[in-house]
Amino acid sequence: xxxxxxxxxxxxxxxxxxxxxxxxxxxxxxxxxxxxLKFDGIGVFHSLSELLYAAxxxxxxxxxxxxxxxxxxxxxxxxxxxxxxxxxxxxxxxVELKPNGEFADDKRLPMEExxxxxxxxxxxxxxxxxxxxxxxxxxxxxxxxxLVSGASENTTGEEAEIIERLKFEESIELSQLIDxxxxxxxxxxxxxxxxxxxxxxxSIDLDSKVICPSMEVKLCA
Amino acid sequence: xxxxxxxxxxxxxxxxxxxxxxxxxxNDLPTNKRKGFLRNRKIMMxxxxxxxxxxxxxxxxxxxxxxSYLLNRCLGGVPERTPALTSGLVPSNxxxxxxxxxxxxxxxxxxxxxxxxxxxxxxxxxTEHLDDLIRKFIRxxxxxxxxxxxxxxxxxxxILRERNxxxxxxxxxxxxxxxxxxxKYFHQRVQALRLPKPSEKKTRVxxxxxxxxxxxxxxxxxxxxxxxxIDIYVGDDLIPIGLSRFTVYLATDAATGCRxxxxxxxxxxxxxxxVLAVIEKIHLPIERNITARGLQSxxxxxxxxxxxxxxxxxxxxxxxxDNALAHHAGAxxxxxxxxxxxxxxxxxxxxxxxxxxxxxxxxELAALAARFPSATGNHPTHPIKCVGKNAKLPPVTKFHEFxxxxxxxxxxxxxxxxxxxxxxxxxDLVRYQMEYGYLPLSFSGIGKKRSAFxxxxxxxxxxxxxxxxxxxxNFQTLRYSGRCLNxxxxxxxxxxxxxxxxxxxxxxxxxxxxxxLGELKAPMTRxxxxxSIQTFKKIRARCRDSGATVAGTVDGYMxxxxxxxxxxxxxxxxxxxxxxxxxxxxxxxxxxxxxxxPRKITQTIGRTNTRKIVxxxxxxxxxxxxS
Numbered sequence: 001x002x003x004x005x006x007x008x009x010x011x012x013x014x015x016x017x018x019x020x021x022x023x024x025x026x027x028x029x030x031x032x033x034x035x036x037l038k039f040d041g042i043g044v045f046h047s048l049s050e051l052l053y054a055a056x057x058x059x060x061x062x063x064x065x066x067x068x069x070x071x072x073x074x075x076x077x078x079x080x081x082x083x084x085x086x087x088x089x090x091x092x093x094x095v096e097l098k099p100n101g102e103f104a105d106d107k108r109l110p111m112e113e114x115x116x117x118x119x120x121x122x123x124x125x126x127x128x129x130x131x132x133x134x135x136x137x138x139x140x141x142x143x144x145x146x147l148v149s150g151a152s153e154n155t156t157g158e159e160a161e162i163i164e165r166l167k168f169e170e171s172i173e174l175s176q177l178i179d180x181x182x183x184x185x186x187x188x189x190x191x192x193x194x195x196x197x198x199x200x201x202x203s204i205d206l207d208s209k210v211i212c213p214s215m216e217v218k219l220c221a
Numbered sequence: 222x223x224x225x226x227x228x229x230x231x232x233x234x235x236x237x238x239x240x241x242x243x244x245x246x247x248n249d250l251p252t253n254k255r256k257g258f259l260r261n262r263k264i265m266m267x268x269x270x271x272x273x274x275x276x277x278x279x280x281x282x283x284x285x286x287x288x289s290y291l292l293n294r295c296l297g298g299v300p301e302r303t304p305a306l307t308s309g310l311v312p313s314n315x316x317x318x319x320x321x322x323x324x325x326x327x328x329x330x331x332x333x334x335x336x337x338x339x340x341x342x343x344x345x346x347x348t349e350h351l352d353d354l355i356r357k358f359i360r361x362x363x364x365x366x367x368x369x370x371x372x373x374x375x376x377x378x379x380i381l382r383e384r385n386x387x388x389x390x391x392x393x394x395x396x397x398x399x400x401x402x403x404x405k406y407f408h409q410r411v412q413a414l415r416l417p418k419p420s421e422k423k424t425r426v427x428x429x430x431x432x433x434x435x436x437x438x439x440x441x442x443x444x445x446x447x448x449x450x451i452d453i454y455v456g457d458d459l460i461p462i463g464l465s466r467f468t469v470y471l472a473t474d475a476a477t478g479c480r481x482x483x484x485x486x487x488x489x490x491x492x493x494x495x496v497l498a499v500i501e502k503i504h505l506p507i508e509r510n511i512t513a514r515g516l517q518s519x520x521x522x523x524x525x526x527x528x529x530x531x532x533x534x535x536x537x538x539x540x541x542x543d544n545a546l547a548h549h550a551g552a553x554x555x556x557x558x559x560x561x562x563x564x565x566x567x568x569x570x571x572x573x574x575x576x577x578x579x580x581x582x583x584x585e586l587a588a589l590a591a592r593f594p595s596a597t598g599n600h601p602t603h604p605i606k607c608v609g610k611n612a613k614l615p616p617v618t619k620f621h622e623f624x625x626x627x628x629x630x631x632x633x634x635x636x637x638x639x640x641x642x643x644x645x646x647x648x649d650l651v652r653y654q655m656e657y658g659y660l661p662l663s664f665s666g667i668g669k670k671r672s673a674f675x676x677x678x679x680x681x682x683x684x685x686x687x688x689x690x691x692x693x694x695n696f697q698t699l700r701y702s703g704r705c706l707n708x709x710x711x712x713x714x715x716x717x718x719x720x721x722x723x724x725x726x727x728x729x730x731x732x733x734x735x736x737x738l739g740e741l742k743a744p745m746t747r748x749x750x751x752x753s754i755q756t757f758k759k760i761r762a763r764c765r766d767s768g769a770t771v772a773g774t775v776d777g778y779m780x781x782x783x784x785x786x787x788x789x790x791x792x793x794x795x796x797x798x799x800x801x802x803x804x805x806x807x808x809x810x811x812x813x814x815x816x817x818x819p820r821k822i823t824q825t826i827g828r829t830n831t832r833k834i835v836x837x838x839x840x841x842x843x844x845x846x847x848s
Contacts, residue, residue, distance in 0.1 A: 187667070
């Protein structure tokens with residue numbers, strides 16, 4: 001192996017760092033925990049921006065997998081935990097979230113250099129950039145909750161029905177697909193709709209408006 | 222370089238307009254300075270309007286040189302600095318800092334004004350030494366001297382002498398030797414150094430507050446600021462015993478302020494089971510028969526979970542808790558994230574304002590508790606604290622009566638019109654948003670029993686050949702066995718057990734692949750009474766501390782608690798254990814009356830201790846006596 005001042009403990013494996021290892025930081029930080037669909041287990045997020053960023057990754061149909069707090073790198077003898085790791089269209093990304101996108105060069109430069117050698121990209125994303133998309137992220141957190149709670153339901157038929165209806169109509173209101181009078185018993189349609197949105201088959205305008213019954217659902221091109 | 226008033230006007234012509242000068246209200250000035258200020262203002266307005274100084278002096282009855290003095294006072298000074306302007310018109314107002322221009326006096330050849338400050342400016346090492354003395358004194362350093370102005374002055378003189386300061390120079394040429402200047406400096410520095418350091422201001426992005434019901438649920442614990450009592454039977458006598466302060470867990474919706482659920486933890490140190498109980502109750506209809514005399518809830522008072530089936534599946538987006546150790550429990554994390562699909566937020570330590578809604582609710586509860594005569598207040602010397610002879614007797618306020626009051630006040634709050642929500646009640650807001658908006662639901666609890674108290678664990682099946690006993694597993698230091706383990710395939714293999722933490726007498730066994738094997742039972746000695754993990758841990762700790770001289774069973778533990786009723790903390794534990802047993806024996810919720818006939822249970826179990834406890838449980842804690 002090429003001798004550099006940056007060596008890696010574990011790279012590429014989309015596994016989170018052990019929970020007990022980061023307990024001390026969890027006691028001190030504004031810690032959030034949440035289940036997601038593209039990450040197995042309960043994700044640990046050390047700030048609200050990290051949580052929202054994970055929700056935005058869920059909204060991107062091209063992202064196949066992500067890992068909050070992945071296993072650490074060893075930079076000049078010190079452990080460094082990036083905030084997130086994700087795979088998008090087969091490309092690997094490590095992300096650090098910082099206020100104003102300002103990150104010290106002593107960690108950023110070795111990470112970028114090492115990324116070029118090992119086939120991943122290291123990105124620094126500003127917290128403010130994530131927080132401007134809070135409405136979208138909040139909407140996707142709602143959708144993820146519905147999908148996590150309805151993970152065991154089989155909705156193949158309902159998904160086909162929605163696609164068929166959208167082929168004939170350009171757009172359909174959410175209230176026409178979800179029966180708001182009896183949501184518990186007619187839950188399959190709701191789960192099916194959100195599964196399609198998660199796969200990127202249908203689109204709902206979730207960027208600027210909170211989910212409401214009057215929202216329009218369209219088939220993606 | 223200093224400039225005079227006329228030069229200033231040439232440099233800054235906009236100052237010729239008196240309206241541009243800062244405004245000072247005459248009424249804000251002391252009475253004795255108003256006349257002089259009005260005269261000076263008139264002079265200045267005349268001069269600035271272009272009238273000559275001589276004419277202006279004649280009109281206002283002053284000497285022309287006074288006008289020059291006034292101009293220099295208001296407009297003169299260093300060009301880079303802002304002049305005194307209107308404040309210079311106030312008589313006797315100090316408008317410039319004292320800086321000595323002449324050299325420091327020798328043999329009293331000039332005045333002493335500004336000499337002390339000049340010494341400090343010219344000799345920064347002396348200033349540093351003096352400040353260091355004051356700093357150590359303020360910090361209460363172990364080696365620091367308890368400073369007073371006189372001692373500080375003597376130290377100042379000593380430093381000067383140490384530096385071979387001439388004996389004919391200031392301060393040695395003065396009668397007071399600069400004592401007054403030293404005193405003023407000492408007090409000024411002490412005050413300045415005692416001021417809190419200004420915190421570094423961070424630019425923070427202000428996020429919008431939650432708007433939708435169940436978007437953010439805040440949960441916190443509050444130690445009730447009052448003591449209560451409960452009546453127990455000793456023989457045939459009903460005796461009141463005092464209970465120490467207990468903890469109330471409350472769940473509040475941040476957007477609507479709606480009280481979602483509460484749970485009373487009968488201890489000062491709540492554990493994960495208490496946290497789970499309050500979270501679980503958000504989705505369980507909380508019913509309670511109010512029996513306290515004269516207490517009535519508002520019409521329609523309820524918790525949201527009582528509004529309908531859909532509210533029992535409301536999807537919570539985020540649960541905010543504080544950073545207590547019990548909240549870090551794996552069971553809490555698993556239930557919130559896996560079962561409810563919500564975000565669990567454990568805030569930064571020492572920042573209760575992040576959970577403002579629930580803290581506001583506690584403020585109201587504290588006001589409610591303060592109405593009772595047995596209120597303790599929130600600190601040892603609180604004026605409302607019950608003291609004297611009353612403090613020695615068990616409080617008149619009964620525990621179940623306070624429970625009624627708490628339930629009633631929380632439910633009534635939900636139907637109170639609030640100004641903050643434009644006259645709507647919290648319950649109306651929740652109902653409206655559920656009916657006309659989109660609130661996500663959690664579908665995981667549909668069609669199956671969802672309990673926060675169910676847990677799983679992997680255990681190894683063991684078989685000891687020399688003992689010639691059935692295969693077993695070790696769980697919570699007990700041996701569990703059952704017919705389902707009598708299989709050669711399972712020996713030395715791991716299985717998964719599912720159990721209710723409130724009663725571990727029997728547990729369900731599964732293979733690691735998830736197929737059901739059967740039921741496993743704890744030893745017969747543990748079967749007489751329900752056994753929760755929380756109680757069992759306490760029993761084990763008690764046995765360990767006493768060197769196994771006390772009984773290690775639930776009935777032994779409870780009778781021991783019932784024997785010694787002098788400690789209010791022990792009494793609280795007695796009530797907790799009694800309620801736990803009552804709940805499990807009757808199969809009802811803790812808040813409801815026991816329904817099972819005592820005789821039936823006694824016949825089934827048939828032991829002396831058991832009979833005693835069962836009959837005792839049916840009587841105590843009693844509502845009937847109180848009502």
